[in-house]
Amino acid sequence: MSETIIHAWGLAARPQGLPRPEDFTLVRLAAPPLAKGEVRVRNTCLTVSPAMRVRMSAETRGYLPPYGLGEPIAAAAVGEVIESRAPDLPEGAAVLHQLGCRDIAQGPATAFERLPDAGPPPELFLSELGSTGFTAYSGLVGIADCEAGETLFVSGAAGSVGSAAVQIGKALGLRVIGSAGGPAKCQLVRSLGADAALDYKSPGGLLEKLAAAAPEGLDIYLDNVGGEHLDAALGVANPHARFAISGMISSYNMEQVTETFHNLNRIVTRRIRIEGYLPGTDLASLRPAFQDQMWSWIVSGAVKPLNTVRRGLGTIPQAISDLFAGAAVGKLLIRL
């Protein structure tokens, strides 16, 4: 039997600020033979996400350890089992896993989640039906306890979690305001159903733009940006507003995070609740209801998957760099 070679992206250097394509290097690994209980998977599609940036720093500020230099980096991927020594995962099965950024993944069957043979296509489990959609849904339902008629502000509304949150918010009966960078993305956000979109890159203060878009104030803020967006949301929050914080991309590329705030005292005066969450671990009990609900929204057209698709393993370094440059809308998928 011929030797299988795995191609995987590793960290060549720790990024200073924004990741650049040259911070990554393609690693070639000889795949060891499968042990009992293991499977080998050919990835068909994988994704990169801003949260990967946290693990690229030497001192992690995150909940997972830093990537080692030269070691393959992880990411979510879907693929097909091409060799199996695990009876539960036969050849041909579609699976989801977190070993991404490579063409071939292998390991114990427990590291792979089997996907349904019929129904949603596997790629959806990397985006709207996966952690992206679940981050939006669990933030609105599980953290913010949203109620129909309330006003929701979504930062990064043309992004992966944001574009899902805008559509889920509308499906749940909320008034939705989204922020995005530039007129084209704002137009996209409105086309997703948002009642208003604000361009954070246009001249003027974010607080004033948000106050104009939400004259009735905010009840819920789904934040994956932090920084000035968070400060502006505090500035127009209604009493008892709930802020579900799934990320703070504004600080991911800072080696020393220093942010200026003007409105944090409104946490007290408006009795605001701000809560960070990791949907996968903190809110896992909501996942079955989420997958049923989300798939029915996708089938009915209430939620339209929004992706930016690249092709080929070689596009990954540029894709990671583009994530932070705002060069993608929706979820960034790499089809292999």
Next chain:
Amino acid sequence: MSETIIHAWGLAARPQGLPRPEDFTLVRLAAPPLAKGEVRVRNTCLTVSPAMRVRMSAETRGYLPPYGLGEPIAAAAVGEVIESRAPDLPEGAAVLHQLGCRDIAQGPATAFERLPDAGPPPELFLSELGSTGFTAYSGLVGIADCEAGETLFVSGAAGSVGSAAVQIGKALGLRVIGSAGGPAKCQLVRSLGADAALDYKSPGGLLEKLAAAAPEGLDIYLDNVGGEHLDAALGVANPHARFAISGMISSYNMEQVTETFHNLNRIVTRRIRIEGYLPGTDLASLRPAFQDQMWSWIVSGAVKPLNTVRRGLGTIPQAISDLFAGAAVGKLLIRL
């Protein structure tokens, strides 16, 4: 019947930064005769609190409107009914009200809460048995859902809410760390039962001091300071830490609040919940249980009331100024 003259402190000028005694002026008001259903009360003790500062600015950032210039300012007080046209509140009854900063208060009986004839002395309802103690208790029990064995950090631990929180925390089985300004106050905090006290005025960074005092990290933070204290607490918070925010005195004297933070991204990575609260309105259902529990702690000696007492209406302007200069420990009471 001779005319009754009320002496009340009003705002002479809106403070710029820290309130100074000359920002206040003594107003003399002729008391109108009582209408049916009204009572007249001679105050015996009143209190001033940092939250009063918020209403001294022209543009309130608070939940109550600004004080008018020359109009009497409000504060909590206890007193004795000296004249009554309300059957439920006879002469001699002890009452609590919010019309303070004056020698005589009068109005509809509904503005006065009758205090028990026996049991706790009235002054306790201005401090440990009143909103001060309730702010500490409801923050720990109602907002932070504290559990025995967890580690609590209390800012302003020699202050009114803080000194109550340290003692309540110990009574609830928590490990307690308090911050205070200067060695004498830190010694006081330890004498209240705190496991550790840190001096925020001593040389060195607050984050480092807090990390040294809480090598096991923080599970709960009861904050009435905000600013650098809040940032440091974020820096050493354990996963799923809960921050109950009852005040942000660090910003009360700023006309334009600008604060720098380094650790806000840990809201996400440590899944921290930060929640502002107004105990009186948000958590009122806890009050009966609180008063029973707190009185039994006071009777048993588990909680020792901590007050700074001034005497005479004339001491009020200096007392307000002293509040922000750290010149008082525990609750600042003015006996008349």
